[in-house]
Amino acid sequence: MFSKHELLQTSLGLNLGRMSQKPVAVIVGGASKHDKGGDCEDMPPSCRWGIGGALALRFASGGFHVMLLSRRKEVMESIALEVQKAGGDATAMECDVTSDVLVQKAFSAAAAVGEIGVVVYNVAPPFPEGCKWPNFPVPHEVTPEYFNQSFDIGVTGCLRCIREVVPGMLERGKGTILLSGATMQLRGGAKFGFAAPIKTALRSFGQSMFQEYAPKGVHVANVVIDGVIDSPATHNFGTVMNPMDIAEQYWNVHMQPPSVWSYELQITPNASSVGMRM
DSSP states (O other): OOOHHHHHHHHTTOOTTSOOSSOEEEEESOSOTTSGGGOOTTSOHHHHTHHHHHHHHHHHHTTOEEEEEESOHHHHHHHHHHHHHTTOEEEEEEOOTTOHHHHHHHHHHHHHHSOEEEEEEOOOOOOOTTOBTTBOOOGGGSOHHHHHHHHIIIIIHHHHHHHHHHHHHHHHTOEEEEEEEEGGGTSOOTTOTTTHHHHHHHHHHHHHHHHHHGGGTEEEEEEEEOSOBOOTTTTTSSSOBOHHHHHHHHHHHHTOOGGGOOSEEEEOOTTSOHHHHO
């Protein structure tokens, strides 16, 4: 029986000098802004950290060593422990996607663990200061400073990450890059002017990546999450989407044979009106 300290040492993969026999899946943004720090122990680990935690559990169960990157290292460490308890391997590392240096450092550490086969960009900018769901600013209230910060996190941050892995993936002729999208990529809602342009730009960037890299063996796909993800802060919102069910769809896209690669997958809960949401 491992002590908590022993589990932490093992799950964080602190011996980075030894290459893993497993491929590495890097989850950038391994938690959720709605996770309340993961303290809600009445919820299962698959929901405690939203989609970030579920993705870590799913890709670890699929044979990957999961590298969890986020500014919230303590939360990443908690998720890594859960991965280890489930029999998987994970490393937690603090990373700010707005920093070239920190992104390079994080991906160098991931490459020291093993060959990076998957990158999931699951990053979303923070809500505007002083705003909570659903009280968001209307379009003319969004500040230029917030737009600049959000684009740097939501799109430029993705560029910083993929440029660390794409050359190696192209050289090997294989790899998967998955982007976490949202309904607002398809249409901008009245109260989502602060975020819709960012997610839309990420989708467009992903389309360009797919066109460029797919013929060379690297699969890029955008997952439109058309609904509310279950988490500690959203659990009572009504119809919510199970994070593990969502993570399974990411896995399914990763496993698609090259002859039937899709660029985009939209997932919508059946309790909502699909026709109205599309």
